[in-house]
Amino acid sequence: MAFAVGLSRVVEPAGVLPQAAWKLDARPEIGADEVRIRVERLNLDAASFRQLSAKHGGDGAAVRAEVLGIVASRGKMHNPVTGSGGMLIGVVDEVGPESPLPVKAGDRVATLVSLTLTPLVITDGLAGWDGLGEQVPASGHAILFGRSVVAVLPEDLAPELALAVFDVCGAPALTDRVVRGYAGPGAPVSVAVLGGAGKSGSLALTAARLAGARTVGVVVSDAERESLSGAGLADHVAVADARDPVAVSAAVVAALGGPATVTVVCVDVPGCEHGAILSTAAGGTVIFFSMATSFPAAALGAEGLAADVTMLVGNGYVPGHAEFALDVVRRTPAVRALFEARISAH
Known part of the structure; x- marks a missing residue:
């Protein structure tokens, strides 16, 4: 159970689940029940994006810098003011041998769990995002646990549309x-x-x-x-x-x-x-x-x-x-x- 819910990824405080943790271990190496995703796009939840945009007076560069700071310091996208995060889409890189999730390497997927409990690393500085919208082009990796929820993206809908729908499904x-x-x-x-x-x-x-x-x-x-x-x-x-x-x-x-x-x-x-x-x-x-x-x-x-x-x-x-x-x-x-x-x- 400890592995299935991601307890091994909790850095601090000890003994809490990943969503309640202040910081997660987002190393790319996966456990037996974990899945690593190559990140393509984040979808910030509306409350979090609104708070960040209002705080910075609509300055996209400042919003981008704060999102990068949150992810770097916490190992996940977990807005400390709103307590919320969002979700992401990407491509499955590797699946642990004991993972129960119905995905395989190469699948393009959307995570149906909050970024507030998803170990995340951003590697491109969010260079393709102007900080003015909820959908965030991004490169990096994320980790899913055995108890996570994920869906393969439908072929008949644009990925951006599917992501927006999954965010509030x-x-x-x-x-x-x-x-x-x-x-x-x-x-x-x-x-x-x-x-x-x-x-x-x-x-x-x-x-x-x-x-x-x-x-x-x-x-x-x-x-x-x-x-x-x-x-x-x-x-x-x-x-x-x-x-x-x-x-x-x-x-x-x-x-x-x-x-x-x-x-x-x-x-x-x-x-x-x-x-x-x-x-x-x-x-x-x-x-x-x-x-x-x-x-x-x-x-x-x-x-x-x-x-x-x-x-x-x-x-x-x-x-x-x-x-x-x-x-x-x-x-x-x-x-x-x-x-x-x-x-x-x-």
Whole structure:
């Protein structure tokens, strides 16, 4: 078990798992159950990239330098402020003889585990990245453990598109599971997605509709409303600041005729917990997919509002989540177009 979860890679502090470690050993030599990946591209998670960009006033060179500094000092891409990282794509270099992962040397793959627990070395100084977008061309190597999750890249989608989808593939899969759990006689399930125009938000909205729910996408600007409305991915689109609990709740109730059965938070800024709780009906569920979520704020806020809601942490893994998300993109051209537009803009 110690090898399967990567304990041998933990440098400090001793006794914790790789995600909780401050520093990992990213040496290229692999253990019997490990896999070494030749890195081609990183995808920084939205919360981490937003924090770094804001900290440096949009100075791409400074963002690039800080990412390099984090990886060099920690042996992984683990933003110490947001606690988040991202994921990567690359080519399998070597597979240990005891690795249970379904890959072989030469496979082009995406890692479906966070960079916060993935030993990583960057060797090109990120020379091909301007620091202005979440997708980061890179050279180096990364290590996967026996308990890691990885997927071979599909041949029918561009690698950049597949990477962007895989980065948030837990959101649509868990949304689908939760919505279908409410299925049955009576009023139809309703779903509100805060941040509905983003990557995880658009996929969660689409998964909810495919599962038969009525939906509202809550966005922060008129431009996002036009984008989401034009894509036709939600039954209703509302503009509200997700950090304003009363405004968000009013927007959801006005759109759906009452609070949502399920509320999904896909906004990568702090302070959205109370609006999500207030927007959710008694007996409903709130799914937090944002790494900016404060779980004490969520728990204490629900208590203070006497809110009888189930709150779930979207941990990024649901069995079959990668295949599910790819299927959503393939079946829904408007979702694919939104992703491709985002990639092109970066």
